[in-house]
Every structure is written in structure tokens, then in C-alpha cells.
Amino acid sequence: DGGITQSPKYLFRKEGQNVTLSCEQNLNHDAMYWYRQDPGQGLRLIYYSQIVNDFQKGDIAEGYSVSREKKESFPLTVTSAQKNPTAFYLCASSMVGSNQPQHFGDGTRLSIL
Amino acid sequence: GENVEQHPSTLSVQEGDSAVIKCTYSDSASNYFPWYKQELGKGPQLIIDIRSNVGEKKDQRIAVTLNKTAKHFSLHITETQPEDSAVYFCAASGGYQKVTFGTGTKLQVIP
Numbered sequence: 677d678g679g680i681t682q683s684p685k686y687l688f689r690k691e692g693q694n695v696t697l698s699c700e701q702n703l704n705h706d707a708m709y710w711y712r713q714d715p716g717q718g719l720r721l722i723y724y725s726q727i728v729n730d731f732q733k734g735d736i737a738e739g740y741s742v743s744r745e746k747k748e749s750f751p752l753t754v755t756s757a758q759k760n761p762t763a764f765y766l767c768a769s770s771m772v773g774s775n776q777p778q779h780f781g782d783g784t785r786l787s788i789l
Numbered sequence: 790g791e792n793v794e795q796h797p798s799t800l801s802v803q804e805g806d807s808a809v810i811k812c813t814y815s816d817s818a819s820n821y822f823p824w825y826k827q828e829l830g831k832g833p834q835l836i837i838d839i840r841s842n843v844g845e846k847k848d849q850r851i852a853v854t855l856n857k858t859a860k861h862f863s864l865h866i867t868e869t870q871p872e873d874s875a876v877y878f879c880a881a882s883g884g885y886q887k888v889t890f891g892t893g894t895k896l897q898v899i900p
Contacts, residue, residue, distance in 0.1 A: 680832075716798070718878060718890040719833070766832050775821035775840060775882060780832030 679703065680781035682767050687786045689754065689761060697752045697784045699767030705779075706772045708750035712736060713764040713783075722765075725750055726772050754786060762788050791816040793881050795891030802869050803899050810864045810894045812879035819881040822862045823888070824853060827876045836877075837864070869898045 680701045689695045701708065707726045711719040721734030725744040739758025744750055750769075754761045764785050768778040792815040802808045814822075820841035825833035839846045839853045839862065846853050852865040862881075866873055879891040 682832075716892060718793075718795075718892040720890075721887070768832075777823055777835050777838055778888060779835070780825075782830070782832045 680767055680769055680779060682765075682781035682784050684784060685782070687784055688789050689786060690789050692756045694753055694755050695786065697754070697765055697767075697786070699750045699752065699781060700748055701750075701767075701769045701779075701781075702748060703769055703779060704747075705769035706747065707770045707776070708744070709768040709770075709778060710734075710740070710742065710750070710752045711766040711768065713766055719766065722752065761786055791819060791881055791883065791887075791889040793879060793889050793891045795879050795894060797894060798892065799895045799897070801897045801899060804869060804871060806869055808866045808869055808873070808896055808898075810877055810879065810896075812862050812864075812881075812891050814860050814862070814881040814889075816881070816883060817857075817860065818883040821882040822853070822855060823880050823882075824864050825878045825880065825890075827878065827893075829875075833878055866896075869896075871898050871900050874898045 683698045709724040710722040720736050722740050723742045725731035741753045764783050766783045767781045770776040770778045795812045823838035826836045827833040837853050839855050850867045855862045876893045876895050878893050880888050882888040
């Protein structure tokens with residue numbers, strides 16, 4: 677079955693640490709996205725990529741970094757510069773083009789120790 | 790940029806009744822409106838979408854209506870069942886990759 681796999685499901689970070697969240701898709705989609713979800717705030721876009729080796733900042737990119745070395749993979753690093761990283765992180769993918777629906781993984785919940 | 794407002798934030802209905810969730814958007818250039826259902830601990834799942842050249846779309850017990858003049862769109866769920874209990878998100882997009890989401894509606898269907 678095609679889909680999006682996020683790992684790990686739960687992640688704990690110590691103060692001052694960088695952590696990397698994994699996102700892999702086998703839907704053959706060119707576009708991939710990272711969202712942050714906080715209670716009562718919906719989904720906010722962190723970064724997105726429309727093609728390998730290219731990505732753009734979303735609305736809340738500060739304190740985060742990404743890479744897109746392969747079409748299937750779009751890892752997100754939460755750096756120590758992100759002062760409030762506790763949240764539910766969602767990865768999505770879609771075909772490139774106008775009005776293409778996004779398909780989501782089941783998320784990673786990041787907590788601070 | 791686009792702003793999407795969603796109401797109500799919580800909604801309780803008796804099993805078998807209908808549920809309606811309403812959204813408004815600000816950018817008249819938006820032309821694609823997907824709806825997502827999110828169950829606890831899971832990612833959002835697309836349940837229905839509508840494009841601006843259509844006023845209404847139905848899929849079994851789910852329907853979405855769009856009023857472009859008023860910049861309103863709504864989700865209607867008829868004959869609700871306990872498995873419909875979840876958080877529902879509306880969203881708006883002007884095309885290509887940028888999608889703006891509403892803040893979500895927690896629907897509880899009471900058996």
C-alpha cells in the first residue's frame with residue numbers, strides 16, 4: 677500500500693539538543709510538507725519542497741531545518757534555536773500542480789524532557 | 790495572506806442527527822477547499838474537497854457547499870454515527886502548494 681511513514685511516533689528532546697524527524701513516502705509525489713499542530717491552532721506550515729534539492733520556508737520556519745536529497749524523503753530537524761518545540765508534527769505529500777490534495781502521515785509527537 | 794475561520798470549535802450531536810461545520814475565508818483568489826478528518830493520534834485524512842467552479846458536492850452522508858460571493862463553505866454530515874466522532878478541519882488554497890487550515894471542530898456523536 678502506498679502511503680507516508682513518519683518516525684518515530686514519540687520523541688523526547690533534552691534542552692540544547694537537535695532532533696531529526698523522519699518522513700518517507702512511496703506515493704511518487706514530488707511535493708512534500710511539514711506542519712506543526714498545537715491545540716486550538718490548526719496546522720501551521722513549517723517548510724515545503726516541490727522538487728528534490730529545493731525547499732521553501734513556510735509560515736513558522738524559524739528554529740527548523742530540512743533537506744530533500746531524495747524524492748521519497750523529507751526529514752525535519754528541530755534545532756536548539758526552536759524555543760518551544762513541544763508539538764505534534766505532521767508530514768504530508770502531494771502531486772505538484774494546482775489544487776492537488778495533500779496526504780498526511782500519522783505524525784510525531786515531540787516533547788521536551 | 791489567506792485567513793480561514795472555522796466554527797464551532799466543538800459540536801455534540803445525537804446519533805442519527807445532522808452536523809454542520811462552517812468556514813469562512815478571506816482571499817478571493819482561493820479556489821480549492823478540502824476537508825480533513827483527524828482521529829486521535831492520527832494524521833488528517835481527506836474526506837471531501839470542492840473546487841470553485843462547483844457550488845455543492847456530495848459523497849454518501851457527507852456534503853460540502855461553497856458560496857464564493859460570501860466566501861463561505863460548509864461541511865454537512867447526515868445520519869451521524871459514533872465513528873464520525875473526530876476533529877474536522879477545513880482548508881483553503883489559491884492553487885499550487887500553499888494551503889491554509891482552519892482551527893478545527895471537535896465533533897462528538899452521542900450514541
